[in-house]
Amino acid sequence: MxxxxxxxxxxxxxxxxxxxxxxxxxxxxxxxxxxxxxxxxxxxxxxxxxxxxxxxxxxxxxxxxxxxxxxxxxxVPESETAAPLSDFEELDAPDIANLPLEPARVKWFDKGKGFGFANVFGREDDVFVHVEVLRRQGLAELQPGEALAIRVIEGQRGYMAAQVCSWEASYGDKS
Missing domain, CATH: 2.40.50.140 (Nucleic acid-binding proteins)
Structure with missing residues (x-):
């Protein structure tokens, strides 16, 4: 072009x-x-x-x-209506940023339901991915098989993504 x-x-x-x-x-x-x-x-x-x-x-x-x-x-779009997820109430941005980025692949994601799951390399359990976590990164949706880099916390019901980044965006991260 x-x-x-x-x-x-x-x-x-x-x-x-x-x-x-x-x-x-x-x-x-x-x-x-x-x-x-x-x-x-x-x-x-x-x-x-x-x-x-x-x-x-x-x-x-x-x-x-x-x-x-x-x-x-x-x-990221500014959203006044987004309620914080209860699992993140005790975490602030620096806490999340200090978590290691882990390589993952999207297992499935349903935009209508507002959530999905990812497989993280080296973890047996799936990691829950909520649409609000995507929105915080300027993402709207994920596709099955898509490569990601995610920061994971142990939530009230198991592992969940605290931050989702594109695989390419993670190259510069030294966490």
Whole structure:
């Protein structure tokens, strides 16, 4: 693609559907919606993005309209309605950040139910993954078999993810 014509644009995710393989971003400066294809998002290291997330991207005009060609950053959407999970009430962000990142694969995830499970390398028990944990990282959904890096706590009913990162995002982490 011709990066010379790509423009840096800030905006907000209108919606993204990983099953359909695309979604749209509304530019802060207005104008037509910007198509965000799943491949562009995967190049950033994510398979989904939460509705309302703030993004910075490179976009260009095509024959089909304005399309994102590269995602530069994603910031978690601000949610005033999200209730904290009771398992995390005693933990704060530094406590979670001090947990080791562990390699995992998504076993299954049901966005409608709001949860799923992951298999962590070296652990016999599945790890519960709640949609609210995904939202805190700017993710909307997970796909079966997707590689992740997660921080795990022992919750009231067993192991659960306290933080979920894309596998690619974990490379720079030295935990």
């Amino acid at each position: 011709d990066d010379v014509t790509a423009q840096k644009i800030g905006g907000q995710v209108k919606w993204f559907d990983p099953v359909k393989g695309f979604g749209f971003v509304v530019a802060d400066s207005g104008g037509p919606d910007i198509l965000l294809h799943a491949n562009v998002l995967r190049n950033f290291g994510q398979s989904s993005v939460a509705d309302g997330a703030k993004v910075e991207l490179l976009a260009q005009e095509t024959q089909r309209g304005v399309q994102a060609v590269e995602v530069l950053s994603i910031n």
